[in-house]
Amino acid sequence: MIRRISACTLALTLCFASLHAEDAKEIVRKANDLLRGIHSYAEITMTIVKPEWSRAISMKSWSLEPDYALVYITDPARDKGTVTLKRKNEVWNWLPSIQRVIKIPPSMMLQSWMGSDFTNDDLVRQSSIVEDYTHTILGEETYEGNRCWRVQLVPKPEAGVVWGKILMWISKGTYLELKTEYYDEDGKLAKTFLGSNIRTFDGRLLPAHWEMIPVNKSGEKTVLEYRQLKFSVNLDDGFFSEENMRRVR
């Protein structure tokens, strides 16, 4: 899902409406392409909700798909200026309080990122919901007033994917991923993604409110609120450098 945070650029015109019934893979590709692209800039507030506490982190995020992303924390004050940089498979953190850059070792990649339900690995994972899965349309349903396709994604045998299967509710016509259920290898629901509060960002219709709800931890979730999302930014890979981690504001 961090991929989504950092990958919210649009590909150019993709939606040449087909007169034919679209196949499942095409639907997933279009929904996915809404969230990824070449350049993007976002302002996001992430709220980590735990049974006994919650914590909001505001950040700015730049990304250059598919390899680069940079996240700058603006709030809370104690963490302000902390930068996470992703370059290909590697993640670095800049810690202004001690003026140091730390590379996250591979063994820490599955640890939580900033205390959220996302891991460092979520930042860099290369698996693709388009290429690594076999897609089937299970039917059409109305979800919160939107006509949706219900699409099942089963990982291809050779894909290094942790999920047993994924179910997606994708709105017809607008290709918005409104709800996704992630099932583990035993077929049990592990976490649910919900997208709501649809609005226009830089000419694109997208959900502004995202929730990731782990199933086995009651009272816990991570919420992302997109305050701004721009696709018309120009970034090159020089922006995603160790030096820039210290300069970026």
Next chain:
Amino acid sequence: MTNPVRNGDIVRASPAESPAVFYLRLAWRNIWRNKRRSLLLITSVVVAVFIAIIFSSLQFGQDEYMVRVTVGFYEGHLQIHGRDYWEKRSFDQSMEMSGAELDSICSLSMVEKAAPRLETISLASHRTATKIASIVGIDPYRENELTGLRKRMIAGSYLDSGSTGAVVSQGLARLLDVAVGDSVVLYGQGYQGETAAAIVPVQGILQYPLPEFNNSMIYLSLGYARRLYSATGRLTSVALLLKDARELDAATALIRTKVNGNKEVMTWKEMMPELVQGIELNDGGTYLMLLILYVVIGFGIFGTVMMMTVERTREFGILISVGLKRWRLIFITVIESILVSSVGLVAGVIISIPPVYYFYLHPFRLGGDYAKAMLAYGFEPIVPLSISPIVFTIQGLSVFALGVLSSLYPLVVIHSLRPVRAMRG
């Protein structure tokens, strides 16, 4: 027994004597009628009890020492955690424990030592090297009391309660290329998702014989660790050492009633199932040896009883032919063997106490590589004997049971005895 003086009965010394005392007196006389025979049987029971006790005391002693060595290394006999901490290992399951609550647990008579800790995992970094480290915030005095941390120091100075430096294990220091006087960057996550990052001077290096400890441990003072991880007043665990490991269950139950709120109390058996398995494996071999010992002891006693029965066949034949009821004779014989076994049991336990106690106080010293390894772990290479009462009761009663079981043989003989043939010999 309503009319004890009857035709065919043995005449009692006085009509006032109760039947039980009467049979006991008869059995007692029978035993002393042939002193050498009885002493032989008593001796065989004594030797059996003695050997079984020494053997078992050695086994229990080894187990107890192994547990003591292992729990004293880090974990303690018991630990108090916030609920689910052991499974989830996150600050979300850390607990608040006031000084008064900790003191009330330390002051329990079963508790010898207690060490409060704030444990977590963080990145430790120096120049280009970054490693995962186990960070433990400790009360330096109490921790040293429990695990003897200070004697593992090989450079620099040990922590005190106000320290803002780190004591790093030698293997980790080597991986990070730090020495006393350098600084390490610690970077991790504090309580409630706060970022924890600090540059901490290395004030000491300590060495563990176990690589998994030696390559990963960083100790901080509890106060500093709480500030770094935004965990004011919190602990992840309290390790407890008991005065007597045998009181584990009682102590666990008692401490459960003493702790406030949402906490769990876990024993070393729950925390270190691999140690339980190790002991079971070790015990498996010993039980097999004990079984063989019992077979040898059993046949020793049985042989003696059989020999005595053969010797007494003529006597039994005469008694039955003059009209003694078989069941009365059986009754007397059973009392005889219980008496003999009891004397052997008591004597065996008594004579085994001094050597067991002596070797409990002055344990055997080991030599060779095994001894070197144990010394490296910071423990005396000794094999202490156990003075646990269970050693004496279980082994004593087992041998006693073997003795009584052997008396079934004369019982069978008497039951099927043909007096005429028996008297002819």
